[in-house]
Amino acid sequence: MQVDQTLDCKGLSCPMPIIKLAKTIKKMNSGEVLEMIGTDPGSKTDVPAWCEKTGNIFMEQTEDGGAFKFYIKKK
Amino acid sequence: MFKKGVLRELFDGLFGKSWPMWVGGILLAILNILLFVIKYPWGGSGGYISIGQNLFQNLGVKSLGTSTPISLHTVALLNIFIVLGAFISSLFSKEFSIKVAPIGELVKGLIGGALMGIGATVGIGCTIGGFFSGVPALSGGALFLSLGFMLGTFVALRYLLWEMEALPKISMGKSCTLIPGTGKKTGWQRWLGWILIAVVLYIFSNYTAKGTALSKVLGWHVFIALILGIILQRSRYCITRAFREPFMTGEATAPVAIIISVLVVLIGFTVIKYFGVGNAGETAVRAIEMKSVYANFWLRALIGGFIFGLGMTIAGGCAVGTLWRAGEGHVKLWMSIVGFVIMAPVSKKFIVPVVEKTLPESLRYKVFLPDYLGYTGAVVLILVILLLWYMFVKWNEKTGKFSAL
Numbered sequence: 001m002q003v004d005q006t007l008d009c010k011g012l013s014c015p016m017p018i019i020k021l022a023k024t025i026k027k028m029n030s031g032e033v034l035e036m037i038g039t040d041p042g043s044k045t046d047v048p049a050w051c052e053k054t055g056n057i058f059m060e061q062t063e064d065g066g067a068f069k070f071y072i073k074k075k
Numbered sequence: 076m077f078k079k080g081v082l083r084e085l086f087d088g089l090f091g092k093s094w095p096m097w098v099g100g101i102l103l104a105i106l107n108i109l110l111f112v113i114k115y116p117w118g119g120s121g122g123y124i125s126i127g128q129n130l131f132q133n134l135g136v137k138s139l140g141t142s143t144p145i146s147l148h149t150v151a152l153l154n155i156f157i158v159l160g161a162f163i164s165s166l167f168s169k170e171f172s173i174k175v176a177p178i179g180e181l182v183k184g185l186i187g188g189a190l191m192g193i194g195a196t197v198g199i200g201c202t203i204g205g206f207f208s209g210v211p212a213l214s215g216g217a218l219f220l221s222l223g224f225m226l227g228t229f230v231a232l233r234y235l236l237w238e239m240e241a242l243p244k245i246s247m248g249k250s251c252t253l254i255p256g257t258g259k260k261t262g263w264q265r266w267l268g269w270i271l272i273a274v275v276l277y278i279f280s281n282y283t284a285k286g287t288a289l290s291k292v293l294g295w296h297v298f299i300a301l302i303l304g305i306i307l308q309r310s311r312y313c314i315t316r317a318f319r320e321p322f323m324t325g326e327a328t329a330p331v332a333i334i335i336s337v338l339v340v341l342i343g344f345t346v347i348k349y350f351g352v353g354n355a356g357e358t359a360v361r362a363i364e365m366k367s368v369y370a371n372f373w374l375r376a377l378i379g380g381f382i383f384g385l386g387m388t389i390a391g392g393c394a395v396g397t398l399w400r401a402g403e404g405h406v407k408l409w410m411s412i413v414g415f416v417i418m419a420p421v422s423k424k425f426i427v428p429v430v431e432k433t434l435p436e437s438l439r440y441k442v443f444l445p446d447y448l449g450y451t452g453a454v455v456l457i458l459v460i461l462l463l464w465y466m467f468v469k470w471n472e473k474t475g476k477f478s479a480l
Binding site: 008010011012013014015016018019020022023039040041042044045049050053063064065066067 | 093165168170172174175176177180232235236239240246247250251252255256257258311313316319323324325326328388391392400403405406407408480
Protein backbone atom coordinates (compact mmCIF):
# COMPACT_ATOMS: atom_id res chain seq x y z
CA MET A 1 0.00 0.00 0.00
CA GLN A 2 1.32 3.41 -0.90
CA VAL A 3 1.21 5.81 2.01
CA ASP A 4 1.17 9.52 1.14
CA GLN A 5 1.37 10.93 4.62
CA THR A 6 1.93 9.71 8.17
CA LEU A 7 0.33 11.17 11.28
CA ASP A 8 1.91 10.41 14.65
CA CYS A 9 -0.61 10.40 17.50
CA LYS A 10 1.38 8.21 19.89
CA GLY A 11 0.79 9.04 23.54
CA LEU A 12 -2.21 11.24 22.73
CA SER A 13 -5.62 10.59 24.22
CA CYS A 14 -9.16 11.56 23.26
CA PRO A 15 -10.02 13.99 21.67
CA MET A 16 -6.60 14.92 20.25
CA PRO A 17 -6.19 12.01 17.76
CA ILE A 18 -9.52 12.71 16.06
CA ILE A 19 -8.94 16.47 15.91
CA LYS A 20 -5.51 15.86 14.35
CA LEU A 21 -6.91 13.27 11.96
CA ALA A 22 -9.64 15.61 10.76
CA LYS A 23 -7.25 18.53 10.31
CA THR A 24 -4.68 16.41 8.44
CA ILE A 25 -7.19 14.79 6.08
CA LYS A 26 -8.62 18.21 5.28
CA LYS A 27 -5.26 19.29 3.84
CA MET A 28 -4.76 16.12 1.73
CA ASN A 29 -5.90 15.46 -1.83
CA SER A 30 -8.69 13.10 -2.79
CA GLY A 31 -7.47 9.48 -3.15
CA GLU A 32 -4.37 9.97 -1.01
CA VAL A 33 -3.72 7.54 1.84
CA LEU A 34 -2.97 8.57 5.40
CA GLU A 35 -1.20 6.31 7.85
CA MET A 36 -2.17 7.23 11.40
CA ILE A 37 -0.23 5.79 14.33
CA GLY A 38 -1.71 5.96 17.82
CA THR A 39 -1.74 4.31 21.22
CA ASP A 40 -5.20 5.26 22.53
CA PRO A 41 -7.40 2.12 22.52
CA GLY A 42 -10.37 4.46 21.95
CA SER A 43 -9.09 5.12 18.44
CA LYS A 44 -9.96 1.53 17.47
CA THR A 45 -13.64 2.51 17.43
CA ASP A 46 -13.32 6.28 16.98
CA VAL A 47 -11.35 6.25 13.72
CA PRO A 48 -13.65 3.86 11.78
CA ALA A 49 -16.70 5.72 13.15
CA TRP A 50 -15.29 9.07 12.06
CA CYS A 51 -14.49 7.68 8.58
CA GLU A 52 -18.00 6.33 8.21
CA LYS A 53 -19.52 9.63 9.25
CA THR A 54 -17.33 11.72 6.96
CA GLY A 55 -17.30 9.37 3.97
CA ASN A 56 -13.53 8.79 4.01
CA ILE A 57 -12.49 5.20 3.38
CA PHE A 58 -11.19 3.19 6.33
CA MET A 59 -8.86 0.71 4.66
CA GLU A 60 -6.99 -1.25 7.27
CA GLN A 61 -5.95 -1.46 10.89
CA THR A 62 -2.95 -3.22 12.41
CA GLU A 63 -1.71 -3.49 15.97
CA ASP A 64 1.66 -4.25 17.43
CA GLY A 65 3.29 -3.62 20.77
CA GLY A 66 0.55 -1.29 21.99
CA ALA A 67 0.59 0.89 18.86
CA PHE A 68 -2.22 0.92 16.32
CA LYS A 69 -1.84 1.81 12.68
CA PHE A 70 -4.84 3.00 10.69
CA TYR A 71 -4.90 3.48 6.94
CA ILE A 72 -7.43 5.97 5.63
CA LYS A 73 -8.07 7.04 2.04
CA LYS A 74 -9.42 10.53 1.56
CA LYS A 75 -12.72 10.58 -0.32
CA MET B 76 -4.99 -19.16 30.43
CA PHE B 77 -8.29 -20.64 29.18
CA LYS B 78 -7.31 -22.44 26.00
CA LYS B 79 -10.64 -23.26 24.44
CA GLY B 80 -14.24 -23.78 25.33
CA VAL B 81 -17.08 -21.80 26.75
CA LEU B 82 -15.08 -20.00 29.47
CA ARG B 83 -12.60 -18.72 26.93
CA GLU B 84 -15.50 -17.65 24.74
CA LEU B 85 -17.05 -15.76 27.67
CA PHE B 86 -13.77 -14.07 28.54
CA ASP B 87 -13.16 -13.02 24.93
CA GLY B 88 -16.74 -11.80 24.68
CA LEU B 89 -16.22 -9.52 27.66
CA PHE B 90 -12.68 -8.36 26.99
CA GLY B 91 -12.09 -8.91 23.27
CA LYS B 92 -14.01 -5.93 21.98
CA SER B 93 -15.31 -2.69 23.46
CA TRP B 94 -18.94 -2.74 24.63
CA PRO B 95 -21.43 -0.30 23.12
CA MET B 96 -21.49 2.81 25.28
CA TRP B 97 -25.23 2.58 25.90
CA VAL B 98 -24.83 -0.94 27.33
CA GLY B 99 -22.23 0.38 29.75
CA GLY B 100 -24.51 3.33 30.46
CA ILE B 101 -27.43 1.14 31.52
CA LEU B 102 -25.20 -1.01 33.75
CA LEU B 103 -23.67 2.10 35.35
CA ALA B 104 -27.18 3.49 35.89
CA ILE B 105 -28.22 0.34 37.77
CA LEU B 106 -25.12 0.52 39.96
CA ASN B 107 -25.77 4.21 40.63
CA ILE B 108 -29.28 3.31 41.81
CA LEU B 109 -27.78 0.63 44.09
CA LEU B 110 -25.30 3.16 45.51
CA PHE B 111 -28.24 5.42 46.35
CA VAL B 112 -30.08 2.54 48.03
CA ILE B 113 -26.97 1.70 50.06
CA LYS B 114 -26.11 5.28 51.06
CA TYR B 115 -25.82 8.11 48.55
CA PRO B 116 -25.92 8.58 44.77
CA TRP B 117 -22.63 8.18 42.88
CA GLY B 118 -20.27 11.13 43.02
CA GLY B 119 -16.68 11.83 42.03
CA SER B 120 -15.43 15.23 43.11
CA GLY B 121 -16.02 14.64 46.84
CA GLY B 122 -13.49 11.84 46.63
CA TYR B 123 -10.87 14.04 44.96
CA ILE B 124 -11.37 16.71 47.64
CA SER B 125 -11.01 14.13 50.39
CA ILE B 126 -7.88 12.60 48.88
CA GLY B 127 -6.41 16.11 48.45
CA GLN B 128 -7.18 17.13 52.03
CA ASN B 129 -5.70 13.88 53.36
CA LEU B 130 -2.62 14.43 51.23
CA PHE B 131 -2.10 17.98 52.50
CA GLN B 132 -2.79 16.85 56.07
CA ASN B 133 -0.11 14.18 55.82
CA LEU B 134 2.30 16.79 54.50
CA GLY B 135 1.59 18.88 57.59
CA VAL B 136 -0.71 21.44 55.90
CA LYS B 137 -3.82 21.49 58.08
CA SER B 138 -5.22 24.85 56.99
CA LEU B 139 -6.90 23.38 53.88
CA GLY B 140 -9.50 21.54 55.90
CA THR B 141 -9.64 18.07 57.33
CA SER B 142 -11.39 15.06 55.94
CA THR B 143 -12.24 11.59 57.12
CA PRO B 144 -9.37 9.20 56.35
CA ILE B 145 -9.52 7.80 52.82
CA SER B 146 -10.17 4.29 54.12
CA LEU B 147 -13.40 5.55 55.74
CA HIS B 148 -14.52 7.87 52.92
CA THR B 149 -17.00 6.21 50.55
CA VAL B 150 -16.38 8.48 47.54
CA ALA B 151 -12.59 8.43 47.91
CA LEU B 152 -12.77 4.62 47.98
CA LEU B 153 -15.00 4.65 44.90
CA ASN B 154 -12.45 6.76 43.02
CA ILE B 155 -9.46 4.63 43.99
CA PHE B 156 -11.11 1.32 43.20
CA ILE B 157 -12.56 2.62 39.91
CA VAL B 158 -8.97 3.28 38.81
CA LEU B 159 -8.03 -0.23 39.93
CA GLY B 160 -11.09 -1.76 38.21
CA ALA B 161 -10.24 0.02 34.96
CA PHE B 162 -6.61 -1.08 35.31
CA ILE B 163 -7.69 -4.72 35.72
CA SER B 164 -10.09 -4.41 32.78
CA SER B 165 -7.41 -2.94 30.52
CA LEU B 166 -4.99 -5.72 31.54
CA PHE B 167 -7.61 -8.34 30.61
CA SER B 168 -8.38 -6.66 27.31
CA LYS B 169 -4.67 -6.18 26.49
CA GLU B 170 -5.24 -2.44 26.23
CA PHE B 171 -3.02 -1.46 29.11
CA SER B 172 0.27 0.29 28.53
CA ILE B 173 1.86 3.32 30.09
CA LYS B 174 1.13 5.96 27.47
CA VAL B 175 3.42 8.93 27.99
CA ALA B 176 2.11 11.94 26.08
CA PRO B 177 4.27 14.85 24.87
CA ILE B 178 5.14 17.30 27.62
CA GLY B 179 2.66 19.95 26.40
CA GLU B 180 -0.17 17.43 26.75
CA LEU B 181 0.94 16.50 30.26
CA VAL B 182 0.77 20.17 31.24
CA LYS B 183 -2.71 20.36 29.70
CA GLY B 184 -3.71 17.38 31.84
CA LEU B 185 -2.50 19.16 34.95
CA ILE B 186 -4.27 22.43 34.06
CA GLY B 187 -7.47 20.62 33.05
CA GLY B 188 -7.48 18.73 36.35
CA ALA B 189 -6.90 21.94 38.31
CA LEU B 190 -9.79 23.65 36.48
CA MET B 191 -12.02 20.67 37.30
CA GLY B 192 -10.96 21.02 40.95
CA ILE B 193 -12.05 24.66 40.92
CA GLY B 194 -15.25 24.04 38.94
CA ALA B 195 -16.39 21.12 41.09
CA THR B 196 -15.94 23.04 44.34
CA VAL B 197 -17.46 26.29 43.06
CA GLY B 198 -20.43 24.66 41.32
CA ILE B 199 -20.72 21.83 43.87
CA GLY B 200 -20.49 18.73 41.76
CA CYS B 201 -18.89 17.16 38.75
CA THR B 202 -20.32 15.36 35.75
CA ILE B 203 -21.12 12.37 37.96
CA GLY B 204 -22.45 13.85 41.23
CA GLY B 205 -23.78 17.00 39.59
CA PHE B 206 -25.07 15.58 36.30
CA PHE B 207 -25.34 11.77 36.18
CA SER B 208 -26.74 11.78 39.74
CA GLY B 209 -27.81 15.40 40.12
CA VAL B 210 -30.23 15.62 37.20
CA PRO B 211 -32.08 12.35 38.03
CA ALA B 212 -32.07 13.47 41.69
CA LEU B 213 -34.38 16.25 40.47
CA SER B 214 -32.02 19.02 41.54
CA GLY B 215 -32.65 22.45 40.03
CA GLY B 216 -29.00 23.43 40.45
CA ALA B 217 -27.94 20.35 38.47
CA LEU B 218 -29.68 21.70 35.37
CA PHE B 219 -27.61 24.89 35.49
CA LEU B 220 -24.47 22.93 36.29
CA SER B 221 -25.11 20.84 33.16
CA LEU B 222 -25.67 23.96 31.08
CA GLY B 223 -22.36 25.25 32.44
CA PHE B 224 -20.63 21.99 31.39
CA MET B 225 -21.94 22.46 27.87
CA LEU B 226 -20.83 26.10 27.60
CA GLY B 227 -17.40 25.32 29.07
CA THR B 228 -16.95 22.38 26.71
CA PHE B 229 -17.89 24.51 23.72
CA VAL B 230 -15.36 27.23 24.59
CA ALA B 231 -12.55 24.76 25.43
CA LEU B 232 -13.13 22.87 22.19
CA ARG B 233 -12.71 26.15 20.28
CA TYR B 234 -9.43 26.58 22.15
CA LEU B 235 -8.25 23.06 21.18
CA LEU B 236 -9.04 23.71 17.52
CA TRP B 237 -7.20 27.04 17.67
CA GLU B 238 -4.25 25.42 19.46
CA MET B 239 -3.97 22.84 16.70
CA GLU B 240 -3.51 25.60 14.13
CA ALA B 241 -1.55 28.19 16.11
CA LEU B 242 0.46 26.10 18.55
CA PRO B 243 0.69 22.61 17.04
CA LYS B 244 3.90 21.87 18.94
CA ILE B 245 1.98 21.51 22.23
CA SER B 246 0.61 18.16 21.14
CA MET B 247 3.75 17.09 19.30
CA GLY B 248 7.11 15.95 20.55
CA LYS B 249 8.55 13.07 22.46
CA SER B 250 6.15 10.38 23.59
CA CYS B 251 6.58 6.74 24.51
CA THR B 252 4.64 3.62 25.34
CA LEU B 253 5.84 1.29 28.06
CA ILE B 254 4.90 -2.33 28.87
CA PRO B 255 2.20 -2.73 26.17
CA GLY B 256 -0.30 -5.55 26.48
CA THR B 257 0.18 -6.79 22.94
CA GLY B 258 3.32 -8.33 21.52
CA LYS B 259 5.68 -10.90 22.99
CA LYS B 260 5.79 -12.03 26.64
CA THR B 261 2.68 -10.19 27.77
CA GLY B 262 0.80 -13.14 29.32
CA TRP B 263 1.71 -11.94 32.82
CA GLN B 264 -0.60 -8.96 32.43
CA ARG B 265 -3.74 -11.07 32.52
CA TRP B 266 -2.43 -13.03 35.52
CA LEU B 267 -1.75 -9.74 37.28
CA GLY B 268 -5.38 -8.82 36.60
CA TRP B 269 -6.60 -11.97 38.34
CA ILE B 270 -4.30 -11.36 41.31
CA LEU B 271 -5.62 -7.81 41.67
CA ILE B 272 -9.23 -9.05 41.55
CA ALA B 273 -8.36 -11.41 44.43
CA VAL B 274 -6.79 -8.49 46.34
CA VAL B 275 -9.88 -6.29 45.88
CA LEU B 276 -12.19 -9.13 46.97
CA TYR B 277 -9.98 -9.66 50.03
CA ILE B 278 -10.28 -5.95 50.93
CA PHE B 279 -14.06 -6.13 50.35
CA SER B 280 -14.43 -9.11 52.68
CA ASN B 281 -12.17 -7.46 55.27
CA TYR B 282 -14.46 -4.47 55.43
CA THR B 283 -17.66 -6.47 55.59
CA ALA B 284 -16.23 -8.93 58.16
CA LYS B 285 -15.95 -6.07 60.65
CA GLY B 286 -19.73 -6.18 60.74
CA THR B 287 -20.48 -2.53 61.59
CA ALA B 288 -23.00 -0.60 59.50
CA LEU B 289 -20.25 1.73 58.23
CA SER B 290 -17.78 -1.03 57.35
CA LYS B 291 -20.43 -2.90 55.39
CA VAL B 292 -21.23 0.25 53.41
CA LEU B 293 -17.53 0.90 52.78
CA GLY B 294 -16.95 -2.71 51.71
CA TRP B 295 -19.75 -2.56 49.19
CA HIS B 296 -18.36 0.69 47.79
CA VAL B 297 -15.05 -1.09 47.18
CA PHE B 298 -16.82 -3.94 45.39
CA ILE B 299 -19.15 -1.74 43.33
CA ALA B 300 -16.23 0.51 42.36
CA LEU B 301 -14.38 -2.51 40.95
CA ILE B 302 -17.37 -3.31 38.75
CA LEU B 303 -17.83 0.38 37.81
CA GLY B 304 -14.18 0.56 36.74
CA ILE B 305 -14.52 -2.52 34.53
CA ILE B 306 -17.76 -1.28 32.92
CA LEU B 307 -16.35 2.21 32.37
CA GLN B 308 -13.21 0.90 30.67
CA ARG B 309 -15.00 -1.66 28.52
CA SER B 310 -17.70 0.73 27.32
CA ARG B 311 -15.41 3.80 27.27
CA TYR B 312 -18.27 5.65 28.93
CA CYS B 313 -17.46 9.31 28.62
CA ILE B 314 -19.66 12.19 29.72
CA THR B 315 -17.17 14.75 28.38
CA ARG B 316 -17.79 13.20 25.02
CA ALA B 317 -21.55 13.52 25.34
CA PHE B 318 -21.19 17.26 25.85
CA ARG B 319 -18.37 17.73 23.34
CA GLU B 320 -19.19 15.48 20.38
CA PRO B 321 -22.14 17.47 18.98
CA PHE B 322 -19.77 20.42 18.59
CA MET B 323 -16.83 18.33 17.34
CA THR B 324 -17.57 15.41 14.99
CA GLY B 325 -21.34 15.66 15.34
CA GLU B 326 -21.67 11.97 16.22
CA ALA B 327 -24.68 11.27 18.41
CA THR B 328 -23.57 7.86 19.78
CA ALA B 329 -22.18 9.19 23.06
CA PRO B 330 -24.92 11.74 23.82
CA VAL B 331 -27.62 9.15 23.10
CA ALA B 332 -25.89 6.59 25.36
CA ILE B 333 -25.73 9.15 28.14
CA ILE B 334 -29.38 10.16 27.65
CA ILE B 335 -30.45 6.50 27.93
CA SER B 336 -28.45 6.00 31.12
CA VAL B 337 -29.74 9.22 32.72
CA LEU B 338 -33.25 8.02 31.90
CA VAL B 339 -32.67 4.75 33.76
CA VAL B 340 -31.20 6.59 36.76
CA LEU B 341 -34.16 9.01 36.67
CA ILE B 342 -36.65 6.15 37.07
CA GLY B 343 -34.64 4.58 39.91
CA PHE B 344 -33.95 7.79 41.81
CA THR B 345 -37.52 9.03 41.52
CA VAL B 346 -38.84 5.79 43.01
CA ILE B 347 -36.26 5.95 45.81
CA LYS B 348 -37.07 9.56 46.66
CA TYR B 349 -40.83 9.26 46.25
CA PHE B 350 -41.10 6.22 48.50
CA GLY B 351 -38.13 7.09 50.73
CA VAL B 352 -36.46 3.75 49.94
CA GLY B 353 -33.15 2.62 51.38
CA ASN B 354 -31.41 4.25 54.23
CA ALA B 355 -28.38 2.84 56.03
CA GLY B 356 -29.82 4.25 59.24
CA GLU B 357 -31.94 7.09 57.89
CA THR B 358 -35.64 7.36 58.48
CA ALA B 359 -36.56 10.84 57.32
CA VAL B 360 -37.92 10.79 53.78
CA ARG B 361 -36.95 14.45 53.44
CA ALA B 362 -33.29 13.65 54.07
CA ILE B 363 -33.43 11.07 51.28
CA GLU B 364 -35.24 13.48 48.95
CA MET B 365 -32.56 16.14 49.38
CA LYS B 366 -29.64 13.84 48.50
CA SER B 367 -27.61 15.15 45.54
CA VAL B 368 -29.46 18.47 45.81
CA TYR B 369 -27.04 21.23 46.73
CA ALA B 370 -27.08 24.93 47.52
CA ASN B 371 -25.82 26.01 44.12
CA PHE B 372 -28.89 27.39 42.36
CA TRP B 373 -28.36 28.92 39.85
CA LEU B 374 -25.50 31.25 38.91
CA ARG B 375 -23.05 29.45 41.17
CA ALA B 376 -23.80 26.15 39.42
CA LEU B 377 -23.52 27.78 36.01
CA ILE B 378 -20.12 29.34 36.75
CA GLY B 379 -18.75 26.19 38.40
CA GLY B 380 -20.07 24.06 35.56
CA PHE B 381 -18.48 26.34 32.99
CA ILE B 382 -15.04 26.11 34.66
CA PHE B 383 -15.42 22.35 35.03
CA GLY B 384 -16.43 22.07 31.36
CA LEU B 385 -13.27 23.92 30.32
CA GLY B 386 -11.17 21.59 32.48
CA MET B 387 -12.66 18.29 31.36
CA THR B 388 -12.31 19.17 27.68
CA ILE B 389 -8.68 20.28 28.02
CA ALA B 390 -7.83 17.23 30.15
CA GLY B 391 -9.80 14.86 27.90
CA GLY B 392 -11.86 13.32 30.69
CA CYS B 393 -14.23 14.44 33.44
CA ALA B 394 -13.92 13.39 37.08
CA VAL B 395 -14.68 9.77 36.27
CA GLY B 396 -13.39 9.71 32.68
CA THR B 397 -10.07 10.77 34.15
CA LEU B 398 -10.16 7.84 36.60
CA TRP B 399 -10.74 5.05 34.12
CA ARG B 400 -8.32 6.48 31.56
CA ALA B 401 -5.71 6.78 34.31
CA GLY B 402 -6.27 3.08 35.04
CA GLU B 403 -5.72 2.34 31.35
CA GLY B 404 -2.30 3.99 31.57
CA HIS B 405 -2.72 7.48 30.07
CA VAL B 406 -0.10 9.58 31.87
CA LYS B 407 -1.89 12.79 30.79
CA LEU B 408 -4.83 11.73 32.93
CA TRP B 409 -2.51 10.87 35.83
CA MET B 410 -1.52 14.53 35.68
CA SER B 411 -5.18 15.49 35.60
CA ILE B 412 -5.74 13.56 38.85
CA VAL B 413 -2.77 15.40 40.41
CA GLY B 414 -4.15 18.78 39.32
CA PHE B 415 -7.66 17.93 40.57
CA VAL B 416 -6.49 16.55 43.92
CA ILE B 417 -4.23 19.52 44.64
CA MET B 418 -6.56 22.25 43.43
CA ALA B 419 -9.88 21.05 44.89
CA PRO B 420 -8.98 21.64 48.58
CA VAL B 421 -7.17 24.89 47.69
CA SER B 422 -10.22 26.15 45.80
CA LYS B 423 -12.55 25.09 48.63
CA LYS B 424 -10.52 27.13 51.07
CA PHE B 425 -9.73 30.24 49.03
CA ILE B 426 -12.06 30.53 46.00
CA VAL B 427 -15.37 29.15 47.30
CA PRO B 428 -15.66 31.66 50.21
CA VAL B 429 -15.26 34.50 47.70
CA VAL B 430 -17.98 33.02 45.48
CA GLU B 431 -20.29 32.53 48.47
CA LYS B 432 -19.73 36.13 49.53
CA THR B 433 -20.40 37.42 46.02
CA LEU B 434 -23.42 35.20 45.41
CA PRO B 435 -25.04 34.86 48.84
CA GLU B 436 -28.41 34.04 47.31
CA SER B 437 -27.03 30.76 45.93
CA LEU B 438 -26.61 29.51 49.50
CA ARG B 439 -30.26 30.15 50.21
CA TYR B 440 -31.58 27.93 47.44
CA LYS B 441 -31.33 24.19 47.60
CA VAL B 442 -33.74 23.64 44.78
CA PHE B 443 -35.50 20.28 44.83
CA LEU B 444 -37.69 20.50 41.74
CA PRO B 445 -40.71 18.55 43.12
CA ASP B 446 -41.08 21.24 45.82
CA TYR B 447 -42.03 23.63 43.03
CA LEU B 448 -43.45 21.41 40.29
CA GLY B 449 -44.56 18.28 42.13
CA TYR B 450 -42.98 14.92 41.29
CA THR B 451 -44.87 14.61 38.01
CA GLY B 452 -43.94 18.12 36.88
CA ALA B 453 -40.27 17.64 37.79
CA VAL B 454 -39.97 14.30 35.99
CA VAL B 455 -41.77 15.65 32.93
CA LEU B 456 -39.42 18.66 32.88
CA ILE B 457 -36.34 16.37 32.89
CA LEU B 458 -37.91 14.13 30.22
CA VAL B 459 -38.62 17.14 28.00
CA ILE B 460 -35.03 18.40 28.39
CA LEU B 461 -33.64 14.94 27.55
CA LEU B 462 -35.96 14.69 24.55
CA LEU B 463 -34.94 18.13 23.26
CA TRP B 464 -31.28 17.24 23.72
CA TYR B 465 -31.87 13.97 21.85
CA MET B 466 -33.60 15.76 18.98
CA PHE B 467 -30.81 18.33 18.81
CA VAL B 468 -27.96 15.79 18.69
CA LYS B 469 -29.72 13.62 16.09
CA TRP B 470 -30.59 16.62 13.92
CA ASN B 471 -27.05 17.93 14.26
CA GLU B 472 -25.64 14.48 13.40
CA LYS B 473 -27.46 14.66 10.05
CA THR B 474 -26.90 18.32 9.26
CA GLY B 475 -23.56 18.98 10.99
CA LYS B 476 -24.69 22.56 11.66
CA PHE B 477 -22.88 22.82 14.98
CA SER B 478 -19.99 20.41 14.30
CA ALA B 479 -16.51 21.78 13.79
CA LEU B 480 -14.93 18.69 12.23
